[in-house]
Amino acid sequence: MDYFMEQVINGLQLGLVYALIALGYTMVYGIVKLINFAHGDVFMVGAFIGYFGFSSWGLPWPLAILVSALCCACLGMLIERIAYRPLRYATRIVALISAIGVSFFLEYFCSLKFMFGPNYRVVQRPFDEVYWSIGGVTISNIQVLIFCTAVCMLVGLQYLVMRTKMGAAMRTVSFDHDTARLMGVNVDRTISFTFGIGAALAAVGGVLYAIAYPQIWTFMGIMPGLKAFTAAVLGGIGLIPGAMLGALIMGQAEVMTAAFISSQLRDAIAFSILILVLLVRPCGILGKTQPEKV
Amino acid sequence: MLTVRNISVYYGAINAVQDISFEVKEGEVVTLIGANGAGKSTSLRTISSLIKAKSGEITFEDKNITTLKPHQIVAMGLIHVPEGRKIIGSFTVRDNLKMGAFLRKDKAGILESMEEVFTRFPRLKEREKQLGGTLSGGEQQMLAIGRGLMAKPRLLLLDEPSMGLSPILTEEIFEIIRTINQKGTTILLVEQNAYMALQVAHRAYVLETGRVVMSGDSNVLKDDKRIRAAYLGEIA
Ligand SMILES: Nc1ncnc2c1ncn2[C@@H]1O[C@H](COP(=O)(O)OP(=O)(O)OP(=O)(O)O)[C@@H](O)[C@H]1O
Ligand SMILES: [Mg+2]
Secondary structure (H helix, E strand, C coil), X not given: CHHHHHHHHHHHHHHHHHHHHHHXXXXXXXXXXXXXXXXXXXXXHHHHHHHHHHHHCCCCHHHHHHHHHHHHHHHHHHHHHHHHHHHCCCCHHHHXXXXXXHHXXXXXXXXXXXXXXXXXXXXXXXXXXXXXXECCEEEEHHHHHHHHHHHHHHHHHHHHHHHCHHHHHHHHHHHCHHHHHHCCCCHHHHHHHHHHHHHHHHHHHHHHHHHHCCEECCCCCHHHHHHHHHHHHHHXXXXXXXXXXXXXXXXXXXXXXXXXXXXXXXXXHHHHHHHHHHHHCCCCCCCCCCCCCC | CEEEEEEEEEECCEEEEEEEEEEECCCCEEEEEECCCCCHHXXXXXXXXXXXXXEEEEEECCEECCXXXXXXXXXXXEEEECCCCCCCCCCEHHHHHHHHCCCCCCHHHHHHHHHHHHHHCHHHHHCCCCEHHHCCHHHHHHHHHHHHHCCCCCEEEEECCCCCCCHHHXXXXXXXXXXXXXXXXXXXXXXXXXXXXXXXXXEEEEEECCEEEEEEEHHHHHCCHHHXXXXXXXXX
C-alpha cells in the first residue's frame, strides 16, 4: 500500500512537469490553431539555462529558474515572430512544417560545441535531496518543490486567463482573430504574449525536470514534449483545465505502468493512450465535439 | 466625418471592390445597399482595416487611417459591428459587453455605458449571466449592437443587423438604430433589406458588383424606378 502511494506521488511529480509543458501546447493551439512542435525543445533550452544558472553562473536556484523562464519567454516570442507569424493565415500544414523545422533547428543548433554540446551532462543539484517519511510514505523535498511550484504556476495561469484583461484578450483572440481586432485587441501582441507565457511555463518545467531527473542533453525535450502533447490532446486540445487533467493522467499511467507492469512499457503506454484517444474521443476528455479554445 | 476615396480591394485575384468612393457626415445615417456579393461587407472591413485596400484612401475625422491597425482605428471611436454578430459563445452576456469596452480605461464610465445598454435592451439585462452562445439570434444581434455601443462609438458601422430576424424584431432593431443616431452617434449601415434601410437612412449608396452605381437622398432613391425594381421587389 505504501509502495502504491509512493508511486502515486511519483506519478504526480511527473504529471505536474508534463502539465507545465502541456499548457504551452494547448494555449498556443487555442490561439493560433497550431501544434507548436518546437515546444519540447524550448523545454530543453529551459533545462539547460537553469542548469547553467545554478551550476556555472552561481545564481541561487530560484533565480536560475526565473532567468530561464525569462530567456525562454523571449525565445518563444522570437520563434513565433520568425517562423509562425509570416505563415499565420497560410494553410495549416505549412505552419506545421515550419514548426517541425524549428524543432530540428533547436535540437541540432544547441548540440553544437559552442552551444550546449552533444553530450549528456549530469546535473549537480543545487541542494541536497532530503527524504521525509509521512505515515510510512516517503516523499522528497524535490517532490514538494515541484508540487508547490507547479501548483502556483497553474493557479497563476488560471487567474491570468480568467481574470485579467490580457486573459480576456487571449480568449477573444482564440474565439476569432477579426472579432478580437474589432474590440480593439492588438492580436499580434496577444499571440506573442501567449507564446511567451507558454515557453516560460515549459522552461520552469525543464529546470524542475533537470533537478528531479538530473541528466540533460539536447534531445531531452522530444519525449516529454510528445507526452505533454498527448496529455493536451487527451484532455482536449485548446482547453487549459484539459491540459492539466490530461497531464496528471499521463503521469500516473506512465509511473504505474513502470511500477507494476514493466518499465520498458512506459513509453508505449503513453502513445497507446494517444492513439486510443484519437480513435475513440478525438476531442479529448473535456472537449466538446465542437472543440472550444484556450 | 468619414471619407472613402477610390478604394479597390482584392481577395487574391478577385476584385471585390472597384474604385469605390463615399462619405459619411457627422450626425448622419448612411446606408450601403446592394445584392449578395456586391462588396458591402468588404467595404466595411476595409474601413476598419481588417483588409487592406490595394489603392485609395480613407480618412476619419480628417486623419488618414488607411494604414492604421484595427485596434488604432477602434481607439479613434470608429466601431464595426460585423456581419454574423460574432458573439463570443463562452463569454457571458456581461463579459461580451465588457469586451466591447476593451480599450476604455474609465471604470465608472464603462459601468455607466453598461447600464445604458441594459436600459436600451432589457432583454440583455435579464440574461446578463447567460452564455453568449445560448442566446437567440435576435438577442445575439442586440448583444452585438450593445457591445459596439460599449466602445462609445463616434461612428458605428453596422453590417446587416437585420439578418435572420423576424419582421417584428427587424422593426425593433431599426427603431433602435434610429434612437442611437438621435442620441448623437453617426451610423454607416449595410443592409440587404433596402426598404428598411432607406427608411432610417438620410442618404444611401447603391453597390453592384463592387461599384457604386447610384447614390443620393434616401427619399429620392426610395421612389426611383430602378431601385424599386431591383431592391424593393416591385415590377418595373
Ligand atoms: N475571404 C474571401 N475570399 C475570397 N473572396 C471573397 C472573400 N470574402 C468575400 N469575397 C468575395 O468578394 C465579393 C464581395 O463580398 P462581400 O462579402 O463584400 O459582399 P456583400 O455585399 O457583403 O454580400 P452579402 O450581402 O452576401 O453579405 C464576393 O464576390 C465574394 O465572393
Ligand atoms: Mg456582407
